[in-house]
Amino acid sequence: MANRAAVPGPDPQTEAQRRADLRKHQRIAGLMLVVAFVMYVSMRWLEYQGNPGAWIGYVRAFSEAGMVGGLADWFAVTALFRHPLRIPIPHTAIIKRKKDEVGHQLSEFVGENFLNAPLIAEKLRNAHIPQRAADWAVAEGGAERVSQETGRLLDLVVNGINASEAEQILDALVLDKLQEPTWGPPLGRGLEQLIEEGRTEPAIEAVVVWLDDKAQNSEEFVTHLIDERTPTWAPSFIRELVGSKVYTELIKFTSDVRYNPEHDARRELRKFLDQLARDLQHDEVMIARVEKFKEDIMTSTPVRAIPGALWESARSTLSAMASDPESMLRQRITEWVREFGRRVQDEPELQEKLEDRVVGAASYLADNYAGEITSIIGETVERWDAQEASEKIELMVGKDLQFIRMNGTIVGGVAGLVIYAVTELLFAVA
Incomplete structure (x- = not known):
C-alpha cells in the first residue's frame, strides 16, 4: 500500500457532492425495489384472501417481474465495484480485480484508435495548422503575443542558469583557451606576417608622429630638466642657452624622423620589430619572458573576474531586453514573426513544406513513441490502489448506473405485465 499512488480525483467539495448524489439515487433505486416488493406481497395476500379481482394478477405479475429485474440489475451494478452482500461470488468486484488489465487494454485502445500515424496525419492536414498560425500571427496582437511569450521564456531561462556554472563555462571557453597555448611563437608569427604585409608601418608612423607632437610641446619641460642637471654655480644665461639648444636639436630630430620615411630612426624601429618577431618565435629567453607575462x-x-562580469552583464542585458516590449530584441522578434506569417500566407509552397514537416514529425512520434506514451495509462493505473480506484470510478459513473437499476425495475415490471397479459389472452381464447 505504501508504494501505491493516489488516485486522481476532483476537489473535496465536488467529491462530496458526487457522493451525496450517488447515495440519493441509490436510495431511489432501492425504494423502487421495496415498492415492487410491497406490491407483490399485497397482491399475494389478496389472492390468499380469495379476492376475485382479475386486476390482482396483472399487478402481481408487474411487481414480481419488477422485483426480478431490479434485483438482477442491482447485482450487475454492484458486481462492477464489489462483492454483492460481501459474498465472494465469481466474476464480481470486476473493477477491483481487473484494474490492471483494464488499464493496459485502455492503453492499447488509445494507441490503436487515437495515436496511429494515418489518423493523426489526416487530422493535422485537415486542420491546416501553418495557415491558421500565420493568420493568427499576422492579425493584430498575434506577433506581439509570440514576442511576449518568447521574452518570458528567455527571461526564465537566463535567470534560471546558475551564475557559478555560467562563470565556469565562460572561464573554460575563454580564459582556459587563451592560457593553453604558448603565446610567444604565435605572436611572433603574427608580427612577422604584419611586417611582410606592411601593416606595421602605420604603427611606426603613429609612434614618430606622437613623439614629434610631444617634443613640440615640451620646451618648458626640457628647459627645466636641463636646468636641474646644470651645476648651480653656472650662470643662468648658460643654463637657458643649453636648455634652448637641446630643445631645438630635439624638435629638429623628431621633425626629421616624422617627415623622412627613410630616416635612420625609422630603420632602427623596423629592425627592432624584425628582431622581436624572430625572438618571439625562436629565443627561449624571450618565449619564457612572454610566458611569465602571460601567467x-x-x-x-x-582577468579572473572577467567571466563573472561578462555573464552578469549578458544576463542583466538579456533579461531587461526580454522584459521590455519596446526593446530592440522584442521588436525584432515581433517583426520577424509577422514577416514570416505573411510569407506563409503568400507562399503556398512554404505552407505545404511546413505542413509536411508538422505531419511528418507527428507521424514519426506516433510510429515510434505511441507505445511509450500510451503505456503511461497502464502503468499509472497499476500504481493505483484497487479499492480506492473502484470507489473513485463508482463516484464518477455510479449515479448513472443507478438509473439502470431503476429502469430494470420498471422494464422488468412492464415485461412481466405483458407476458402475463399475453398468457391470459391465449388461455382465454383456448
Whole structure:
C-alpha cells in the first residue's frame, strides 16, 4: 500500500457532492425495489384472501417481474465495484480485480484508435495548422503575443542558469583557451606576417608622429630638466642657452624622423620589430619572458573576474531586453514573426513544406513513441490502489448506473405485465 499512488480525483467539495448524489439515487433505486416488493406481497395476500379481482394478477405479475429485474440489475451494478452482500461470488468486484488489465487494454485502445500515424496525419492536414498560425500571427496582437511569450521564456531561462556554472563555462571557453597555448611563437608569427604585409608601418608612423607632437610641446619641460642637471654655480644665461639648444636639436630630430620615411630612426624601429618577431618565435629567453607575462596577466584578479562580469552583464542585458516590449530584441522578434506569417500566407509552397514537416514529425512520434506514451495509462493505473480506484470510478459513473437499476425495475415490471397479459389472452381464447 505504501508504494501505491493516489488516485486522481476532483476537489473535496465536488467529491462530496458526487457522493451525496450517488447515495440519493441509490436510495431511489432501492425504494423502487421495496415498492415492487410491497406490491407483490399485497397482491399475494389478496389472492390468499380469495379476492376475485382479475386486476390482482396483472399487478402481481408487474411487481414480481419488477422485483426480478431490479434485483438482477442491482447485482450487475454492484458486481462492477464489489462483492454483492460481501459474498465472494465469481466474476464480481470486476473493477477491483481487473484494474490492471483494464488499464493496459485502455492503453492499447488509445494507441490503436487515437495515436496511429494515418489518423493523426489526416487530422493535422485537415486542420491546416501553418495557415491558421500565420493568420493568427499576422492579425493584430498575434506577433506581439509570440514576442511576449518568447521574452518570458528567455527571461526564465537566463535567470534560471546558475551564475557559478555560467562563470565556469565562460572561464573554460575563454580564459582556459587563451592560457593553453604558448603565446610567444604565435605572436611572433603574427608580427612577422604584419611586417611582410606592411601593416606595421602605420604603427611606426603613429609612434614618430606622437613623439614629434610631444617634443613640440615640451620646451618648458626640457628647459627645466636641463636646468636641474646644470651645476648651480653656472650662470643662468648658460643654463637657458643649453636648455634652448637641446630643445631645438630635439624638435629638429623628431621633425626629421616624422617627415623622412627613410630616416635612420625609422630603420632602427623596423629592425627592432624584425628582431622581436624572430625572438618571439625562436629565443627561449624571450618565449619564457612572454610566458611569465602571460601567467601574471591570466592569474590577475581583474582577468579572473572577467567571466563573472561578462555573464552578469549578458544576463542583466538579456533579461531587461526580454522584459521590455519596446526593446530592440522584442521588436525584432515581433517583426520577424509577422514577416514570416505573411510569407506563409503568400507562399503556398512554404505552407505545404511546413505542413509536411508538422505531419511528418507527428507521424514519426506516433510510429515510434505511441507505445511509450500510451503505456503511461497502464502503468499509472497499476500504481493505483484497487479499492480506492473502484470507489473513485463508482463516484464518477455510479449515479448513472443507478438509473439502470431503476429502469430494470420498471422494464422488468412492464415485461412481466405483458407476458402475463399475453398468457391470459391465449388461455382465454383456448
